[in-house]
Amino acid sequence: KQEVTQIPAALSVPEGENLVLNCSFTDSAIYNLQWFRQDPGKGLTSLLLIQSSQREQTSGRLNASLDKSSGRSTLYIAASQPGDSATYLCAVRSGNTGKLIFGQGTTLQV
């Protein structure tokens, strides 16, 4: 059974700092991994999608990496800003149904 873990649950950093959010999963047989952002009381905004054959994806100040063999992904945020404050969720797709398995999220305060 696939399980996704995100550590830490909460993180507070000063503006301008570079930071890394961690995501680990127990079963390396995944189709892809997706990082989302969720603001309080809002839906999820997709940030980055990494296919199982890829090692990393970049969008602006965000860079996500994937190491399938070790069951890990990281989301790197460069030069953090107060507007980056939100909960960040990672999710993996293991089966062919489209089902995403989510971590509990990391709440970031800048």
Add this chain to the structure above:
Amino acid sequence: SQTIHQWPATLVQPVGSPLSLECTVEGTSNPNLYWYRQAAGRGLQLLFYSVGIGQISSEVPQNLSASRPQDRQFILSSKKLLLSDSGFYLCAWSYGTGMYEQYFGPGTRLTVT
């Protein structure tokens, strides 16, 4: 561009009352559609998914049901709500299964009293 809508945005319902939440997608055809629930302390969990009109798969046995009467419309229902049905309900869509990205709607906050 594609847009996903959900309504209502918030809902307060008594125990035992019926429920109907609606999700519609614009700007694409034959999307895969998904219902997720985000409950306090339990994270996001897939409830139902659909690959076409009238085709519904359930992930978790529960008090809820789903229907897809039109290509871009997905409805979540219940005949009698339980307190445990409270949560934040999110609809999502993708072009297909496997490698495709999922896009989420704004959500419906349901409180069962």
